[in-house]
């Protein structure tokens with residue numbers, strides 16, 4: 030994509046990502062170390078584990094980790 | 109040499125992964141592919157198990173790795189025949205300031221916020237940051253962008269994060285808050 034093809038829809042996604050951006054964020058690999066605890070709590074309807082904000086922040090900004098997380102939760106619910 | 113109990117545990121893990129991935133991927137991959145994904149996941153779990161510091165259940169962690177392995181391969185194969193142009197065109201973009209006078213978001217006080225954001229993308233990002241951001245906005249999976257930029261998903265995420273931090277600061281320096289931009293875009297759509 031060229032920059033002049035950046036339409037309002039794509040610009041809107043970028044602005045939303047910029048809005049959610051924090052100075053320090055978990056990377057996709059970092060997330061894997063914490064996502065199991067968070068997913069287990071979600072599935073069991075337990076309170077959100079202390080310190081989960083970076084996990085939630087990454088999931089809100091990274092659609093691919095979110096897709097993987099949703100599939101993980103689906104599997105855990107089947108178990 | 110693995111002990112019998114180890115190889116049984118690995119066999120059990122593989123069986124659980126196959127069952128979990130079959131349920132989680134909901135028809136996105138056939139059974140042969142899922143067996144391959146499970147096999148690759150077992151190797152990654154074995155390689156990382158000693159350094160795993162997460163507090164979650166080990167099996168949930170293994171399934172999370174399984175999802176990462178599976179989706180990465182599925183995204184790769186979906187884009188296997190897509191030309192490089194989508195990514196490379198962003199890198200060929202000229203570095204001159206870019207003011208979009210024709211934008212519907214332009215107002216009397218130019219340049220508009222849209223133009224400022226586009227200008228920031230053109231001027232303050234490195235070519236790799238720009239390529240990464242524009243390709244991702246085009247919906248190209250991170251693993252595909254990473255393969256083509258000769259990096260990996262984790263480093264690509266950092267590249268994109270650095271770009272977002274710069275753009276956020278650039279808007280602040282230009283006297284614009286992200287919420288201003290957001291409102292204008294919502295109004296215009």
Ligand SMILES: [Zn+2]
Pocket residue numbers: 056057060087091093094095265
């Ligand atoms: Zn991610």
